Amino acid sequence: MIKEKETKAAIELKGITKTFGTVVANDTIDLSVRQGEILALLGENGSGKTTLMNMLSGIYHPDSGSIFINGEEVNINSPEDSIRLGIGMIHQHFKLVDVFTAADNIILGGQGVGRWLTKSRIDRIREISSRFGLDIDPNKKIYNMSVGEKQTVEILKVLYRKADILILDEPTAVLTPQETERLFKILRRMREEGCAVIIITHKLNEVLAISDRVTILRKGKSVATVDTLKTDAKKLTELMVGRPVELSINRPKTSFKENLLEIHHLTVDNEEGIAAIKDISFYLNKGEILGVAGVAGSGQKELCEAMAGLIPVKKGAILYQKENIVGKSPNEIIKLGISMSFIPEDRLGMGLAASMGMVDNLLLKSYRQSSKGPFISKKKARELSKRLVKELEIVTPDVDTPVRRLSGGNVQKVLLGREIESEPNVLITAYAVRGLDINSSYTIYNSLNEQKKKGVGILFIGEDLDVMLELCDRIMVLCHGKVTGIVDAEKTTKEEIGLMMTDAVSEGGKTGGSKQE
């Protein structure tokens, strides 16, 4: 690292403001990143991180304020402008052509590539790869790649376009702990090469591990910029939330012993007819939280939907207190007196009706019982809405305001509130805290623990391993639709789960569940 480079600001934002209607997404934000520095942009969902970065990548235009790149004021009107200025954005969702090779994806859409695909492009990619320590075969097709490799291609793509300012939007969301470590290595290498890196995240331990400085956004304002070395998780959380927060999760012990659900040799196809869940078996006890870990797309969605009776089961049995519920419709399952609550991943597309208000949404599963005749009675739901608004601190102008106008956290609270109010025996939650601020997340962990104490069996599909290790009793790991292990959460480590997520466990009988050949 050269002293001179370090002092020069690669990006400087001054007084950036952006409003969407009445919502102020960014309010006079100042931010600067030096060359050869990794800046973490920390903030809860809805604090304006992505909006701010989208203005750098030319997707939005600020209402006011100025952007300086290498000391010069610029106006970024389009993504092309952004690329020209050397800004490379790596989105959460990869934008790659599956059937192309890494090399073809990298040069795709690039300027000055010329008319012909020459051999030299491969050499250049190799050269960049080795310079930054990226380990990738340029001739490998994308569909043969793991998530980590795909991300590496994305990074190469922006480096190939000579970007020296990199923005990564929640890059670790889809990665296993091992892949995350590899990514961090790459980022450190880029820092050494003099790149300016902005990493957007809400995971505190990652911020502490990788960044030099942290800029914290709260409700659209930049509240502080601190040196990573001089701070800790507690202080960062306080800055992020605005007040001290208790960061530990309880794991209450329960004395229930009964078996609630047994899944035997379950096989489920996904929409394309390809097996998404392959011959898995597990059980769920009363009063326990069984975590389900795995990289995104390992079959979590299909498992949940099959258990809730939403998609057909190909083979196997789901026994609810010894009764097989395979082949029954959701309504039949409800009629059997099995109250199974499922909080789906896709809240507005499946769990709720987006343009209806809270009252109507609370009626979704109980409208049939709301009254005897053909008319719907909304009285109880209205009372319940008002109670939930108070209890769960749901922020909504009115209980009849369309839920799509609510923020993600509030939407999730409506959904969770409805499911818990139905007094279920089994609760299935998929990514229950995704997109939620820390405070809401803890509210939700607490409500889940309350349910657990009442004897509800909870299947918790999660993505944050740190949380799962603290909250769950047992953790089941899925990999490519197979169970690669079921472990006691108290006795396992993040690394062990990480290995199981990538199916790297080949031997060592300490894992309790079925194992892969």
Added chain:
Amino acid sequence: MDQNKNKTTHKEPLIRIAKRAELGSKEVAVLSLIAFVFAIVAGGIFIACLGYNPLLIYRTIVEGAFRSEIAIKGTVKIAIPLLITSLGITLAFKMRFWNIGAEGQIIMGGIFSSYFALFHGDWPHFLLIMVMILAGMIGGGLWALLPAYFKNRYGTNETLFTLMLNYIALYMIKYLTEGPWRDPGSSGFPKIATFVQNARLDLVGGVHAGWVIGLILVVVVFIYLKFTKQGYEISVVGESQNTAHYAGMNVKKIILRTMFLSGGICGIAGMAQVAGAAYTLSDGIAGGTGFTAIIVAWLSKLNPVIILVVTLLFSVLEKGSSVMQSTYGLSSAVSSILQGIILFFILGFDFFTRYKFIVRRRG
């Protein structure tokens, strides 16, 4: 700042489009009203281009629709099928099932009820009318069930399916006219016999009872959509089939039931046309009502009460234009153009309910 401005590498665009916060229903209503005013002005410019005084023409249109008892009756007569059909379409649209086959459903309703008028004209009057209404409903309903069934079973596209069924229904009338139901008394010119007095809808206040049916349906559809469990199910299915499925609803059953009702109501419009207006079955009984109704339902945001208002507006325009035509010799196409302009502006203004323009401030 000012110094830096000169260095700016790229200029900010003069006008940008930005999303705005969702508007309340009051603001949307005001915007719609503004859109309507704009439409009237634009229509006026068009009329002026034709060499007429727009104010005079507009006055003629309004007066033409209301100037006499006969004129008012004529306006109401135009409104009846349009109102009933719009209500029918609303049920399907609320479910986001794009039923553009109201035309065919009107015709099938007309055919089914004509059967009883033609072959059981001797039944007691009240019974016969009730049976004809029921038959109209079943005819339209069954016709609408076809696309619903295939959509459920094979995922066919309902838009094309319902559209194509319109033509089949239309040619079915032609077949009946020239074949089995041809009036033997008509000399040479193929037509279906005129209904006997017994099979005609009674006059209420000088206009056939169809308007009473229409008003009753406004209330029924309003209550059905807003206060019943089935109405709630329709909204949820329209919102997201996944959500409906997740809530334990039988989505396929709901689609079938709703489409039957949607087509059924359109069928009632067909019955009202044959038994109230034409007193016979001819291939002109739908006459584009099924398509105009789509516009009405859409402009009314699927609200039955607003549908009533918009229907009246369209009927006034339609009736008034015919007077305008006879008074000034203007083509009736002018009224279609005016309708188009109104639609264009109101739908176009939808853009402003969601977006706003921001004009560059500096430089």
